[in-house]
Amino acid sequence: MTRTYTHLAIALLVCAASAAGYAFWYLHVEKTGKKVAALELSVAARSEELRNIQEARNALVTLTEREANLQGYFVPDAEVVPFLEEVGDVGRTLGSVVEVVSVTEGEREGRGTVSLSLRITGPFDAVMRTVGALEYAPYDIVLTNFSADAVERGEAGALWGAQATYEVGTRTL
């Protein structure tokens, strides 16, 4: 009988030792698992941050490109003469003669402008087309003054002369 109780006591001791060992390793694994989970979250957060940074860089590149396109709508101070040549080309293409009467520097809402006074000569259709094409040119340009008169009359129509003043936005390089 005593031997049986001894066996039972030993079995209980072994059982308790096993339970304690199991609990110890269970807690250890749980603790390590929590650390791993925290690291995984940290890695995910870093990956998300990197993705956000890359998106921000891409957005910045796109924004820079769009800004450069918009800047192209303003005539650079140093490139007014090529712009005037371009204005003349518009008239030639549409069948009119564009003469620059005067160019005056100005300012609109804190930005530099050039007031461009032009004399456009040619058939009525060509003159009007030129005036419109210049008004809607890919620049920050506004038609501020316009008048037109028939300067020479003929059978096929009159030769018209128009006085047009445009205000063109400029930018400093």
Added chain:
Amino acid sequence: MNTDLNKYLSFLSKLSYGKRLQPARDWFVLVSLALLALGALAVVSVWMYLEGARPTGEGEVPTLTPAFSVDALDKTEALFEKRAEERSRYEAEYLFVDPSLPAS
């Protein structure tokens, strides 16, 4: 009182191991306890898994929100697109009749 004590003692004597070894009963009790412990562990494990799987919001990174608005850019680009269309109409579509010509 004495009768109650006797009943209690007789109940305890029933719980005593007995005079002979009974390995089958011992194993049955041991395996039953082990199965009960296993079931309890399974329940605890499932509960802990469900607790661990519940999102806590820790470590989450807020999604990137633009710090600026590009509405002005969009509007300006749209405006210049319309201007380009209008310019092409002036160049190729619109017809202006000379008002100095007699009306036919």
